[in-house]
Amino acid sequence: MKSVVIHAGGSVTVEEQPLPQIEAGDDVLVQVICSGLCGSDIPRIFHEGAHFYPITLGHEFCGRVTETGAGVSDLKAGDLVSCVPLQPCFDCEECSRQLWSQCRNYSFIGSRSNGGNREFIVVPRQNLFRLPACTSPVEGAFFEPMTVSLHTIELAGGCRDKEVIIVGAGTIGCWRCSAPKRWAPAR
Secondary structure, eight states: OEEEEEETTTEEEEEEOOOOOOOSTTEEEEEEEEEOOOTTHHHHHHSSOSSSSSBOOOSSEEEEEEEEOTTOOSOOTTOEEEEOOEEOOSOSHHHHTTOGGGOTTOEEBTTTBOOSSBSEEEEEGGGEEEOOTTOOHHHHHTHHHHHHHHHHHHHTTOSTTSOOOOOOSSHHHHOOOOSSSSOOOOO
């Protein structure tokens, strides 16, 4: 299996690696179809900003389920899924208040562990979101950056009855909501 591997000093190589294996009942083997490069990945590549080297980045990805562990009954081979990369500890004070993104002991697929910039990845079931049949793999890879925007709006108390301006030339600032047009980025 091919994997894009980042080495210290900004060296990027495509390397042959073993196919990951299901080891736990909640593991899911995903064949990656589309994976994005996030702005947060740039310092990991060029400025010694990764937690470890060598690393395979990729927290914005979409793929098809190829195999599931024995404890997974709601996904099947062929399902299109997107990764939810945050892995909170579920034990700290922040987690007890359901403030997952503020967990003090979190892990993160594609940053604190190897990610989806490779042909196959094993991901815990709780970190996958099954996508509707009408979703393209490219749209599925945008799931994670889109949720960052939605989370920010939620933290601000929503947009209803407010004048809102969204500024940004990147993915998070430019995505357009296809749900009922309560808000959309400025053009």
